[in-house]
Amino acid sequence: MIYRTKITIDNDYHYQNNFSMLRAVMILTPSMTGIASPDPLQHAFKVKSAPHAGRGGSRPVFLEPQQWQQWWQQPSQASERALYIHIPFCRKRCSFCNFFENGTNPERISRYIKNLTEQLHIAADTPLAQSRGFNTVYVGGGTPTDISSDEVKQLGEAISRFPLVDNAEVTLEGRLNGFDDDKWHNATANGFNRFSFGVQSFDTQVRQAAGRFDDKDFLLNRLNQLSQHPSASIVIDLIFGLPGQTMDIWQQDLLAVIDSGVHGVDLYQLIGLSGTRIEHAREKGKILGTALSEFQADSQARANMYATGANHFESQNWQRLSSCHWRRDSRERSVYNSLAKSGIEILPFGAGAGGSIHGHGCMNARDLKQWHRAHDDMLPTEATATSAVALNPVQVPGMLMSPNPSASLDAIFKRGLDSGQLDLNLLQSPMALHLTPLFNAWRTNGLAELTQNQLTLTLAGRFWNVNMQTGLFEFLAENPLQPTANRPQTHSPHAIAS
Ligand SMILES: C[S@@+](CC[C@H](N)C(=O)[O-])C[C@H]1O[C@@H](n2cnc3c(N)ncnc32)[C@H](O)[C@@H]1O
Ligand code: SF4
Numbered sequence: 466m467i468y469r470t471k472i473t474i475d476n477d478y479h480y481q482n483n484f485s486m487l488r489a490v491m492i493l494t495p496s497m498t499g500i501a502s503p504d505p506l507q508h509a510f511k512v513k514s515a516p517h518a519g520r521g522g523s524r525p526v527f528l529e530p531q532q533w534q535q536w537w538q539q540p541s542q543a544s545e546r547a548l549y550i551h552i553p554f555c556r557k558r559c560s561f562c563n564f565f566e567n568g569t570n571p572e573r574i575s576r577y578i579k580n581l582t583e584q585l586h587i588a589a590d591t592p593l594a595q596s597r598g599f600n601t602v603y604v605g606g607g608t609p610t611d612i613s614s615d616e617v618k619q620l621g622e623a624i625s626r627f628p629l630v631d632n633a634e635v636t637l638e639g640r641l642n643g644f645d646d647d648k649w650h651n652a653t654a655n656g657f658n659r660f661s662f663g664v665q666s667f668d669t670q671v672r673q674a675a676g677r678f679d680d681k682d683f684l685l686n687r688l689n690q691l692s693q694h695p696s697a698s699i700v701i702d703l704i705f706g707l708p709g710q711t712m713d714i715w716q717q718d719l720l721a722v723i724d725s726g727v728h729g730v731d732l733y734q735l736i737g738l739s740g741t742r743i744e745h746a747r748e749k750g751k752i753l754g755t756a757l758s759e760f761q762a763d764s765q766a767r768a769n770m771y772a773t774g775a776n777h778f779e780s781q782n783w784q785r786l787s788s789c790h791w792r793r794d795s796r797e798r799s800v801y802n803s804l805a806k807s808g809i810e811i812l813p814f815g816a817g818a819g820g821s822i823h824g825h826g827c828m829n830a831r832d833l834k835q836w837h838r839a840h841d842d843m844l845p846t847e848a849t850a851t852s853a854v855a856l857n858p859v860q861v862p863g864m865l866m867s868p869n870p871s872a873s874l875d876a877i878f879k880r881g882l883d884s885g886q887l888d889l890n891l892l893q894s895p896m897a898l899h900l901t902p903l904f905n906a907w908r909t910n911g912l913a914e915l916t917q918n919q920l921t922l923t924l925a926g927r928f929w930n931v932n933m934q935t936g937l938f939e940f941l942a943e944n945p946l947q948p949t950a951n952r953p954q955t956h957s958p959h960a961i962a963s
Pocket of ligand 1: 561562563564606607608609638639640662663664665702703704733734735736737738
């Protein structure tokens with residue numbers, strides 16, 4: 466069967482596809498394709514749609530406690546996997562962030578770490594955990610660096626009970642404030658080999674307006690010290706678009722990254738997260754700027770900030786690992802972030818931790834009291850202590866989803882678009898052909914280049930890549946691929962670009 470695609474466009478962005486044996490209306494909207502503009506970096510979309518893209522296809526499921534027990538007795542089928550451990554405490558609520566969950570309080574943290582490490586010890590002994598190596602571990606938050614030095618050690622010891630692959634990446638997230646030498650030595654001596662610190666901006670005024678503690682000199686000195694370590698990777702997060710952060714200040718931020726000696730950097734566009742102090746002020750028509758500036762970058766200014774950042778690091782020969790992450794050298798690998806986008810198995814621990822077990826997405830409830838109660842209910846009673854029943858990690862209240870039927874395909878899209886290069890050979894030919902109108906629209910709108918085997922995002926495409934991922938999933942929802950009986954089984958990738 467010959468598969469000919471003739472596309473005509475009407476004013477409502479509805480494309481007509483006339484196939485030789487199949488006639489279908491293909492819907493393309495600006496939220497999928499972006500719009501044509503002489504300056505796609507600034508204008509292809511109006512605003513970043515969301516922090517991450519995803520699509521439905523899964524539904525909430527209920528798991529009987531017995532099934533949960535069985536899960537931990539079954540070996541893993543995953544080829545790559547990770548542990549995610551959540552530490553939901555912060556000392557202060559930063560103006561831009563809505564990840565704040567619980568105030569830092571030493572007793573509260575010590576009870577949490579005690580129960581968490583018990584959970585990790587139990588989990589590490591199960592057949593599920595022991596059946597395969599873990600490629601990467603991420604201790605995130607909140608602010609994991611707020612736990613005490615001894616607790617860092619306990620956490621490192623608990624993680625070491627899991628079968629980690631050689632050279633597994635083990636990340637501790639947090640901030641430099643309060644991360645003293647004692648914690649640093651305990652962390653590196655107990656298996657942590659990657660440190661991700663939120664800097665947000667080096668500019669003292671911008672930082673302080675955002676509710677951060679330290680000044681620029683402290684950050685530069687401390688990062689320089691830590692980066693001298695012979696093997697640990699030090700990476701930092703910067704945000705562009707903070708109130709008071711002009712382009713001039715952003716350029717100083719970028720220079721400071723190089724001066725700091727760190728091995729990698731993430732550049733995040735400020736997202737207007739609901740419930741943050743910045744959003745509350747914006748709703749009242751105010752800007753939480755600095756004493757010197759009330760500048761608030763709009764979407765176009767942020768696009769220029771992104772381009773300035775990308776060009777800055779690439780001109781210094783830093784390598785781009787994803788649309789928002791660059792590394793100075795191969796010490797930094799960003800294994801967790803890149804695998805997490807590939808939909809691998811992630812065993813989640815702690816209140817508010819998310820992951821995926823045996824193909825089921827899961828999210829533990831955030832409420833600390835509920836989490837502790839579930840833990841206490843699990844502890845052996847006098848009656849069960851002597852029985853031969855194996856202890857399993859506690860089934861924390863939360864959300865469990867049915868396996869996503871298109872998980873592996875979604876992972877190809879997410880990883881490809883996030884990295885800036887989608888290898889079309891990874892898609893089955895009918896899917897690649899089905900997406901051709903969308904890919905061509907991206908090309909026309911300056912977001913991507915299309916060759917025989919590859920879709921490569923332009924700088925503008927990399928800036929808007931989350932909108933493009935969202936647009937692609939929207940395209941597939943509006944234009945589901947028809948059953949294979951109606952379509953050819955194979956096709957040369959060459960046809961995609963023609
Ligand atoms: C969960 S936070 C943990 C960071 C750490 N607690 C700290 O204080 O730096 C991880 C990162 O999310 C990013 N982030 C938080 N809110 C954001 C927002 N509204 N827009 C963009 N990035 C944001 C920040 O760069 C932050 O470093
Ligand atoms: S940036 Fe870090 S310290 Fe600040 S509220 Fe968010 S998670 Fe907490």
